Amino acid sequence: MIGVYLSGTGNTRHCITKLLSLLDPDASLIPIESRDAAEQIRNEDTIFLAYPTQFSNIPFMIRDFINTNCSIWEGKKVFCLTTMGAFSGDGTGCAARLLKKYNADVIGGLQVHMPDAVCDNKMLKKPLEENKRIVREADKKLEAVAKDILENGKYPREGLGEIAHVAGLFGQRLWFYNKTTDYSRKLKISDDCIGCGMCVKNCPMGNLSIKDGKAVSANKCAMCYRCISSCPKQAVTLLGKKVYEQCRYEKYADVI
Numbered sequence: 452m453i454g455v456y457l458s459g460t461g462n463t464r465h466c467i468t469k470l471l472s473l474l475d476p477d478a479s480l481i482p483i484e485s486r487d488a489a490e491q492i493r494n495e496d497t498i499f500l501a502y503p504t505q506f507s508n509i510p511f512m513i514r515d516f517i518n519t520n521c522s523i524w525e526g527k528k529v530f531c532l533t534t535m536g537a538f539s540g541d542g543t544g545c546a547a548r549l550l551k552k553y554n555a556d557v558i559g560g561l562q563v564h565m566p567d568a569v570c571d572n573k574m575l576k577k578p579l580e581e582n583k584r585i586v587r588e589a590d591k592k593l594e595a596v597a598k599d600i601l602e603n604g605k606y607p608r609e610g611l612g613e614i615a616h617v618a619g620l621f622g623q624r625l626w627f628y629n630k631t632t633d634y635s636r637k638l639k640i641s642d643d644c645i646g647c648g649m650c651v652k653n654c655p656m657g658n659l660s661i662k663d664g665k666a667v668s669a670n671k672c673a674m675c676y677r678c679i680s681s682c683p684k685q686a687v688t689l690l691g692k693k694v695y696e697q698c699r700y701e702k703y704a705d706v707i
């Protein structure tokens with residue numbers, strides 16, 4: 452068993468780490484950007500694939516990875532785990548349908564509510580206490596799911612059915628389809644950038660570089676918000692124009 456994940460602000464990394472630590476403490480965890488992620492999947496029978504919902508859809512980076520490595524999924528047992536800020540309809544179903552196309556056996560799906568990573572949109576900002584409560588609830592849910600799998604062999608199937616498909620499609624995905632059909636070119640870096648290279652180091656796509664002492668973005672942003680939430684000058688934005696409060700899982704976890 453292995454966990455393969457994309458995580459921008461740490462929510463998904465936390466959820467997959469917690470779930471797998473309860474199911475199989477020996478399971479390895481691999482960020483999707485690792486050079487050998489595909490090779491590791493090829494060598495395992497059961498894969499836990501985890502990613503944040505983006506616009507009720509799979510992040511393009513995950514879609515691209517699944518499609519590029521289409522031969523590795525044949526006959527694999529895959530469990531899809533997604534995290535979401537509010538609503539995802541069929542966040543897990545989006546990857547599940549694609550994986551089935553490549554003959555994977557999708558054994559379950561889990562959609563976990565976590566703090567919203569979009570920190571440059573004021574409307575999505577929640578008070579610290581609320582985010583801590585959300586994380587506590589998520590942990591309880593993950594513990595209950597692990598117990599049910601271990602004791603009853605029962606895997607949840609959240610987001611995999613037809614009703615969830617319709618909810619995800621009409622609830623959000625149809626209106627935002629164009630946002631997830633490719634990597635984004637819209638990352639903005641303000642003059643506040645000091646060229647420290649933190650964003651370059653953190654980007655899972657290698658999309659950022661330093662030029663003339665300032666960070667510059669190419670056109671392959673995965674919209675994970677890792678650079679935005681780690682910039683010491685809050686100089687990076689994507690969907691909004693100003694960072695209200697950087698999001699990082701660790702900020703919400705100190706009560707646990």
Ligand SMILES: Cc1cc2nc3c(=O)[nH]c(=O)nc-3n(C[C@H](O)[C@H](O)[C@H](O)COP(=O)(O)O)c2cc1C
Nearest residue numbers: 459460461462463503506507534535536537538568
């Ligand atoms: C570009 C973008 C789009 C998002 N779209 C949705 C969405 O449609 N529905 C939702 O509930 N959360 C949405 N979110 C929130 C994230 O799914 C959520 O915060 C997730 O837990 C972040 O996980 P991470 O820290 O592992 O990246 C979005 C976040 C980003 C960055």
